[in-house]
Amino acid sequence: MEIERVALLARLELSMEEQEIFSRQLGSIIEYIDKLNELNTAGIEPTAHVLPMKNIFREDKIRPSLPRDKALQNAPVKTDDFYRVPKIIE
Amino acid sequence: MELHTLSIHEARTALDKGEISPVELTNALFKRIDSVEPKIKAYVTIAREHALARATDAEGRIKNGDRGLLLGISLAVKDNMCTDGIRTTCSSKILENFIPPYESTVTQKLKDQGFILIGKTNLDEFAMGSSTENSAFGRTHNPWDLETVPGGSSGGSAAAVASDMCIAALGSDTGGSIRQPASFCGVVGLKPTYGRVSRYGLVAFASSLDQIGPITKNVRDSAMLMNIISGHDPDDSTSAPIAVPDFTSGLGRDIKGMRIGIPSEYFIEGIDKEVEESVKQAIRKLEALGAVPVEISLPHTGYAVAAYYIIATSEASSNLARYDGVKYGARTEGNDLLDMYMKTRAKGFGAEIKRRIILGTYSLSSGYYDAYYKKAQQVRTLIKQDFENAFKKADVIVTPTSPTPAFRSGEKTDDPLHMYLADIFTISVNLAGVPGISIPCGFSSGNLPIGLQIIG
Numbered sequence: 001m002e003i004e005r006v007a008l009l010a011r012l013e014l015s016m017e018e019q020e021i022f023s024r025q026l027g028s029i030i031e032y033i034d035k036l037n038e039l040n041t042a043g044i045e046p047t048a049h050v051l052p053m054k055n056i057f058r059e060d061k062i063r064p065s066l067p068r069d070k071a072l073q074n075a076p077v078k079t080d081d082f083y084r085v086p087k088i089i090e
Numbered sequence: 091m092e093l094h095t096l097s098i099h100e101a102r103t104a105l106d107k108g109e110i111s112p113v114e115l116t117n118a119l120f121k122r123i124d125s126v127e128p129k130i131k132a133y134v135t136i137a138r139e140h141a142l143a144r145a146t147d148a149e150g151r152i153k154n155g156d157r158g159l160l161l162g163i164s165l166a167v168k169d170n171m172c173t174d175g176i177r178t179t180c181s182s183k184i185l186e187n188f189i190p191p192y193e194s195t196v197t198q199k200l201k202d203q204g205f206i207l208i209g210k211t212n213l214d215e216f217a218m219g220s221s222t223e224n225s226a227f228g229r230t231h232n233p234w235d236l237e238t239v240p241g242g243s244s245g246g247s248a249a250a251v252a253s254d255m256c257i258a259a260l261g262s263d264t265g266g267s268i269r270q271p272a273s274f275c276g277v278v279g280l281k282p283t284y285g286r287v288s289r290y291g292l293v294a295f296a297s298s299l300d301q302i303g304p305i306t307k308n309v310r311d312s313a314m315l316m317n318i319i320s321g322h323d324p325d326d327s328t329s330a331p332i333a334v335p336d337f338t339s340g341l342g343r344d345i346k347g348m349r350i351g352i353p354s355e356y357f358i359e360g361i362d363k364e365v366e367e368s369v370k371q372a373i374r375k376l377e378a379l380g381a382v383p384v385e386i387s388l389p390h391t392g393y394a395v396a397a398y399y400i401i402a403t404s405e406a407s408s409n410l411a412r413y414d415g416v417k418y419g420a421r422t423e424g425n426d427l428l429d430m431y432m433k434t435r436a437k438g439f440g441a442e443i444k445r446r447i448i449l450g451t452y453s454l455s456s457g458y459y460d461a462y463y464k465k466a467q468q469v470r471t472l473i474k475q476d477f478e479n480a481f482k483k484a485d486v487i488v489t490p491t492s493p494t495p496a497f498r499s500g501e502k503t504d505d506p507l508h509m510y511l512a513d514i515f516t517i518s519v520n521l522a523g524v525p526g527i528s529i530p531c532g533f534s535s536g537n538l539p540i541g542l543q544i545i546g
Contacts (some may be wrong), residue, residue: 007448010407010435011435013432018444022444024443025445026445027363030449032395033396034399035393036393036400041150042467046467046470050284050462051284051285057325066192070191070192073191074419076189083416086426086427088427
């Protein structure tokens with residue numbers, strides 16, 4: 001597993017030590033998971049979840065929503081009524 | 091009468107007759123907490139002031155003739171369900187200071203019946219684990235033997251119920267996280283059918299598998315809590331719009347003629363001899379009560395753990411993408427936005443979370459999706475079909491809940507695969523979406539509880 005590439009995809013910084021340990025542990029986990037290849041699954045529908053339901057919509061009606069101060073109460077950094085993030089455009 | 095030992099049913103009866111008051115009951119539980127919690131460490135947050143205020147309120151309401159199934163009764167809730175205004179950490183540093191701005195549906199339903207929230211219980215971080223050792227706030231100890239684990243991930247809830255630090259509790263179960271700790275702690279734990287209980291306000295781990303359920307001192311309490319927490323919820327698009335039966339109506343009925351399926355694949359090499367003997371004895375007991383044992387086969391059992399660890403980690407990697415240091419949770423500053431994300435998540439998540447995010451991201455990534463994620467979903471179909479076929483021959487399936495009694499702390503922490511295999515008997519149930527309950531069926535020679543799993 002190209003652990004550095006996957007960690008970047010996951011937006012997760014790993015120390016050298018973590019990379020080394022995870023490479024070893026995930027290697028043996030994947031080796032174990034490869035036993036799935038013993039099964040011939042050609043033509044078998046995948047199950048994403050077990051309920052025979054899809055596209056559940058609610059009525060398009062206005063309902064009360066979280067007040068702004070409550071929505072912001074857990075923000076690690078905020079300015080006035082906004083979440084504050086590092087600048088992304090020059 | 092030692093009030094802290096009461097079940098929900100017993101407490102309700104005593105409260106309604108005026109034999110005890112909610113304040114007395116709550117005080118008795120806090121006295122119990124003060125004496126045993128320092129050794130067991132089942133709670134992340136003990137809501138003492140909140141609970142005592144609610145108890146006083148319940149006292150007045152009962153005097154005024156108010157009724158509620160849980161009025162004056164203290165329950166513990168696993169710390170991955172949002173409780174409005176009360177810290178909800180998921181036993182993670184990243185949510186250490188998170189105060190939910192809303193109430194989860196399950197806890198709202200408990201509130202509607204007048205329950206008292208006594209505290210939030212410890213778990214493996216984000217419910218990922220089988221021992222409650224992976225908590226950012228320290229491990230929970232098994233009340234039967236403090237050197238062993240209480241199971242996980244709902245280990246705090248199971249330990250709190252087993253040691254009488256609450257009347258009952260809620261847990262959540264993605265691959266066995268209610269049933270396995272219930273088995274290790276000698277209490278009753280039920281994972282309902284997928285879709286039966288709303289997950290609105292449950293911090294998501296693996297959305298196609300997660301269910302909330304009760305952990306109780308007996309089966310009657312489990313049925314009573316199921317009556318309260320079940321039902322369709324428009325706020326959870328995966329909750330099933332199906333009428334809720336009265337779960338207590340099945341209590342005390344005889345089981346004459348009930349076909350109990352015994353899967354040959356579950357009594358395998360590696361299963362602890364005492365567990366096997368205890369479960370077989372329980373089966374003989376059921377037979378003596380009139381049930382008819384039927385041999386069945388769940389031929390894909392050996393592939394369940396592998397399929398589960400692809401599906402659960404894939405869903406987790408997606409669900410946990412929300413912890414980005416912006417809207418809630420801890421942030422670690424970086425040089426730019428990407429660096430902030432990377433550092434926030436590096437600092438906020440524990441090792442097991444990182445391991446699973448990496449595995450899940452890998453199995454969903456371009457070029458590997460078909461080989462891992464899709465393959466696992468196809469195997470899931472085969473496992474689901476195994477159960478459909480088995481239920482043509484049997485009314486229920488009976489198995490051990492876990493291949494061993496509680497293991498010693500530290501025994502499996504360095505070997506994640508070994509830890510994952512501890513869930514071998516519970517995982518298929520989540521993949522198939524069917525309900526399962528663990529009930530105590532005996533003790534090992536080391537005086538540790540053994541659990542019997544009944545799958546419906």
